[in-house]
Amino acid sequence: MEITAETEHIEIRLLLEAIYLKYGYDFRSYAEASISRRIKRNMRLNGCPHISELQHRILHDARAFQQLMTDLSVSVTEMFRNPDFYQSLRQQIVPGLLQIPFVKIWCAGCASGEEVYSLAILLKEEGVTQQLQIYATDINESALQIAEKGIYPLDKVKEYTSNYHRINGRGDFVDYYTALYDNAVMRSGLKRNITFAHHNMVTDGSFGEMNLILCRNVMIYFNRDLQNRVFQLFCDSLIPGGFLCLGSRETIQYANCANQFDPVNVHEKIYRKKFPCPGL
Amino acid sequence: MKKSIAKNFLALDYEAIVMGVSAGGFQALTILLPCLPKNFSLPVLIVQHTIPNADDFFPGYLSQKAHVPVRHAVDKEPVMPGIVYLAPPDYHLMVEYDRTLSLSVDDPVNFARPSIDVLFETAAAVYGPHLVGVILTGASADGSLGLKAVKDAGGLAIVQHPRTAEVDFMPKSAIRTVEVDAILPLKAIGKMLARLAD
Numbered sequence A: 001m002e003i004t005a006e007t008e009h010i011e012i013r014l015l016l017e018a019i020y021l022k023y024g025y026d027f028r029s030y031a032e033a034s035i036s037r038r039i040k041r042n043m044r045l046n047g048c049p050h051i052s053e054l055q056h057r058i059l060h061d062a063r064a065f066q067q068l069m070t071d072l073s074v075s076v077t078e079m080f081r082n083p084d085f086y087q088s089l090r091q092q093i094v095p096g097l098l099q100i101p102f103v104k105i106w107c108a109g110c111a112s113g114e115e116v117y118s119l120a121i122l123l124k125e126e127g128v129t130q131q132l133q134i135y136a137t138d139i140n141e142s143a144l145q146i147a148e149k150g151i152y153p154l155d156k157v158k159e160y161t162s163n164y165h166r167i168n169g170r171g172d173f174v175d176y177y178t179a180l181y182d183n184a185v186m187r188s189g190l191k192r193n194i195t196f197a198h199h200n201m202v203t204d205g206s207f208g209e210m211n212l213i214l215c216r217n218v219m220i221y222f223n224r225d226l227q228n229r230v231f232q233l234f235c236d237s238l239i240p241g242g243f244l245c246l247g248s249r250e251t252i253q254y255a256n257c258a259n260q261f262d263p264v265n266v267h268e269k270i271y272r273k274k275f276p277c278p279g280l
Numbered sequence B: 001m002k003k004s005i006a007k008n009f010l011a012l013d014y015e016a017i018v019m020g021v022s023a024g025g026f027q028a029l030t031i032l033l034p035c036l037p038k039n040f041s042l043p044v045l046i047v048q049h050t051i052p053n054a055d056d057f058f059p060g061y062l063s064q065k066a067h068v069p070v071r072h073a074v075d076k077e078p079v080m081p082g083i084v085y086l087a088p089p090d091y092h093l094m095v096e097y098d099r100t101l102s103l104s105v106d107d108p109v110n111f112a113r114p115s116i117d118v119l120f121e122t123a124a125a126v127y128g129p130h131l132v133g134v135i136l137t138g139a140s141a142d143g144s145l146g147l148k149a150v151k152d153a154g155g156l157a158i159v160q161h162p163r164t165a166e167v168d169f170m171p172k173s174a175i176r177t178v179e180v181d182a183i184l185p186l187k188a189i190g191k192m193l194a195r196l197a198d
C-alpha cells in the first residue's frame, strides 16, 4: 500500500517535470496534495489508469495538455472575501495612499477578477482616484479573460452584495454593475484604472515600485521554498513603506525577507516594507 | 469482541488520526478530546464543518478542556505528535507527502470547505495503513468516501455509534459505505485511540 503512495509521488514529480520541459509551465514547487487531486481528476476524465499514461498523453497531444492546464489552474475566488480584511484595508492602508500623487497597485493571482473589482470599488469610494494604476495578473488565461470582461453570474452577485454590506460600503452595490440577462456586467468606470496581464510569479520578474501588493490565497498552493522566492519577488517590487496583503491563513513570518517587513495587522495579514535605516 | 479487534490492531504502529465531524460536533469533540491523555503520542487532524467566518474560539475552548493542545492548522507546518489540529474555517486541510499540512481554497467538496473527504483522502495517500479514520456525528455524507480511502489504504476505520450521535446521518452513511472496524460511543472511541497510541 505504501508503495502505491510512493509510486504516485514519483509519477507526479515526473509529470510536473515533463510539463516544465515541454511547455515551460513550472508547477514543480507547488504543494503536491492539491495539485495531485487535480491531476487525478483530469486523469479519470481522460480514462488514464495511471499518471504515467497521462504524462505520455500530454507530451504527445497539446490539446490534452491545455485541458490539464485548465484543470490545474482552477481559480476559486469571490468579491469582498473576508469583509474584515477590506475594512482594515480601508482603515490602515487607504489613508497612506491618499497622500501619494501616483498610486501603483499589483493584484497578483487575480483569478477571474472579483478581488480586483472589490479593491477598485473600495478605492473609488475612499477617493483614491487621482492617479491610480492597478496591475492585475494571473497565469490562467481563461480566468484573465473573464476578469477583463468583468461579467459575473447574477446569483453570485447576491452573495457579493451581502459581503459589500458587511464591509460597510458607502454606496449601493447595484450602482457598480449593469444587469444583463443572468449576468452582472461591471461598470466600465471601474476598469479604467486596471490593466490585466499574464504574469507567472514563479518564472517572471518583478513589477517595479508598487505601493501595495495584494496576493491572497495563492501562496498556500506553493511549497515553503517557492513561497520564499515569491516573497522576495514582492519585496523587490515594493517601494519602502509599501504594503503587502496576504490571505487570512498565509504569513510572511517564515520567509528569509520577513525581517524587511513590519506587521501592520497580524490578524488580517497586512505587512509593510520597512524604510532603509539611515545609518546603513 | 470490540476489545479483541482493538488488540489486533495494536500490533500495527499508527502514525496519525484523522477525524471528521459536522452537526453536533461541538458537543462531540468536547466529550471525545478530553479522553486523550496528556502524553498522547499521535497527531490528530480534524475537519469540523463550520461557518466560513468562524473565529478562533472553538480551538481555544477545546484546548482548555483537553489534556493536549488544540489549535487551527497553519499552512506548511510539520505534523507533530500529540497536537490536535483543526482545519481553519473556509479552507480545505490536506496532508502533504513530506508530512506537512497545507491549506487550499479549492471548490467545496460535498458542499463543504473544509471537507472531510479531502483531508481523509490526502492523509490516506500519505500514511497508508498507519492511519486511523474516525467519523462522528453529522448531517452530511461528507467523510464516507474519505473513510473508504483510509480503509482501502489498509488503515483503521472507526465510526461513532449512530444511536449515540446527535445527528446520525453521517455515521450511518459511513457505515453503509465502508466495512468499518469499530462502531462505538464517543468515550469508547477516546479510550480506543488512547490505547492505539500507546
Ligand SMILES: C[S@@+](CC[C@H](N)C(=O)[O-])C[C@H]1O[C@@H](n2cnc3c(N)ncnc32)[C@H](O)[C@@H]1O
Pocket: A073, A074, A075, A076, A077, A078, A081, A108, A109, A110, A111, A112, A115, A137, A138, A139, A140, A143, A199, A200, A201, A202, A215, A216, A217, A218, A221, A247, B105
Ligand atoms: C485561489 S485563487 C485566488 C484568487 C484571489 N486572489 C482570491 O483570493 O480570491 C489562486 C490564483 O492564483 C493563480 N496562480 C497560481 N499560480 C500562479 C503563478 N505562478 N503566477 C500567477 N498566478 C498564479 C491561479 O491561476 C488562481 O487564479
